[in-house]
Amino acid sequence: MPDETPDTSSGGPEAAESPLIGSLRAAVAAAPGDVPLRLHLAELLLDAGHGDAAVVEAAFALSHAPGDAQARALMARAMGGPAPASPAQQSAAPVQQPSAPVQPPAPPVRQGGRFDWAAAEQEVGDVVPPRFIAKPEAKEAPLTVDGSGDAGDASAYDVDAPDAPGSVRVADVGGMQEVKDRLEAAFLAPMRNPELSRLYGKSLRGGLLLYGPPGCGKTFIARAVAGELGANFISVSISDVLDMWVGNSERNMHEVFETARRQAPCVVFLDELDALGAKRSRTQHNGMRNTVNQLLTELDGVGDVNDGVFVLAATNVPWDVDIALRRPGRLDRTLLVLPPDAPARDAILRYHLRERPIESVDVGKLVKATDGFSGADLAHVCESAAESALLDSARTGTIRMINTKDLLGAAKAIRPSTEPWFAAARNVAMFANEGGTYDELLAYLKKARKL
Incomplete structure (x- = not known):
């Protein structure tokens, strides 16, 4: 595809150009691949005070000759960098004689039919930053017999402190006042007042299931709840738990909750709960059934072992979550997170x-x-x-x-991505609303005239 020279014949400061610049523009248009000619035009533009136009011309030259020293120097000057010394300044500067002749670096060439990438990298190393940050080599811990690492290390799971950079509060959630009111009444107020909770016999633990269409901020709300409670935060996904070795998935699930208990107060966020806690009646694999059983055991706890551990879960398909996870004492409160108002x-x-x-x-x-x-x-x-x-x-x-x-x-x-979800949720709310589980969703569908 032929190169195109930007048209600056009308408008802007480039309108008043000298005849010489105009002639050079015509010459460059006739020979767009002539790098020296384009660099001469860029230098004249820069001397005339047309820095933006000079940047464009230098960029075209660099696209044809990335290693051209004159093009790189012109680009640096046009972008506000230090200008190279003039010949007079160079002659006036003291010259230090090297003890040995200095050879210029060899340009990148093809050696043995292959391009010398190492030489090319050395030539542009001062201009182009490295693509990847080199990490210091660390001695890997030996693996266990089953091929896994040491699951007993609490650092295996990232725990975000409440005062960590990027932490958010409920006030940082834009709009969605109804969601905030529900959070305050059903979850935050009891947890924020531990003395009142003990007075009324309310356990200092809890579970809340967030559900709704994808992309509506369920994870953000979970982080805001953790920030509001001043609690640590652990986000758990299916890749953090499931393992190919028998028994490891259950052990990983146990270690997640053990880490949360050691870091209490702590919010454990179970993302995509329908994958971690799918209905066991539909699960044929014993490993998945055992993982759900382990999750139920961890949610129950023994005595007050889960005090200070608050469990939040999110799913797009709550009707695929095992019913035992939603019984009282586990994820017994639900919150519908709708598209933003x-x-x-x-x-x-x-x-x-x-x-x-x-x-x-x-x-x-x-x-x-x-x-x-x-x-x-x-x-x-x-x-x-x-x-x-x-x-x-x-x-x-x-x-x-x-x-x-x-x-x-x-x-x-752009078509709203929530429409397919509401199409599926409408059938569930109308025909599978056992015990009024989806009354809130049904009320929204009626209000929005989606029924």
């Missing part, structure tokens, strides 16, 4: 646009256009709008800001 969408959109180049964005209009979108959908809208503006900037060579049109176009092109 208007205030929450406003906060989420502003968060994802905060570090992007935007202009004249009507957030209120965008909030109305994204009704029913999940938090993940809103992030996708911002990402798609940024891609559109970036592509236009690459085609024209001029930076263009993200505007309302980009965001509304992205919102119109």
Whole structure:
């Protein structure tokens, strides 16, 4: 595909150019691959005060000749870096005679039919940062007979402290006031007041099941609960527990709760509970059945062994979770986490646009256009709008800001990911609502006219 030289014939400070620069532009357009000619144009542009145009020309030259020293020097000057010394300055500077002749580094060449990557890396090492951070070599611990490591080490599971960087509180959750009120009444108030809990005979432990469509912030809410309680936080997924060796999955599940008991007060977050605690009646594999049994045992505890351990779980399909996990004393409270409401969408959109180049964005209009979108959908809208503006900037060579049109176009092109979930949940709420388990979901579907 032929190279395209950015058109700066109209608008901007480049409009008033000297005839020499205009002639060089015409010559570069006729021979876009001529690196010396393009570098000469870049140097004239830089001397004339057209730094942005010089950056563009130097970048085109570097794309054809990445190792060209003159192109790299021009790019550094145009980007505000130190300018190379002039010949007069070089002649005035004291010259130190080396004790031995210094040979310049050999350029990367093909040796034996292969490209010398080591030489190329040395040449651009001062310009291009390393792709990966080298880690110090550590002596690996010996494996056990079954091929696993030592599961008894508490450091095997990451425990986030309540004052760790990135910790959040319930107040950091944008909007969703109904969810916050339910959390306060059913979970936070009793746990935040241990003396009152003991007075009324309330155990200092608890379990809460968060369910709803994917991408609506269940994990974020779980972290906010941990921050609100001033508790440590352990996030557990299926990969942290399941193991190919017989008995290891149960041992891993036990060690998760042992770590939480040692770090109490601690919130244990079981992500994708339908995988960790699937209905045993539908499970054919004995290993999975035993893992669910172990989870039930850990939730029960013995005496007050689980005091200070609060269990939160999240799932998109609560109807696939084993019924024994939801009996009183285990995950006996449920909270429906719905797509973000208007205030929450406003906060989420502003968060994802905060570090992007935007202009004249009507957030209120965008909030109305994204009704029913999940938090993940809103992030996708911002990402798609940024891609559109970036592509236009690459085609024209001029930076263009993200505007309302980009965001509304992205919102119109994206289908809310919550729709398939509500289609499945509607059947469960209408025909499998034993004991009123899904009354809250049923009320929302009626209110939203999704029945």
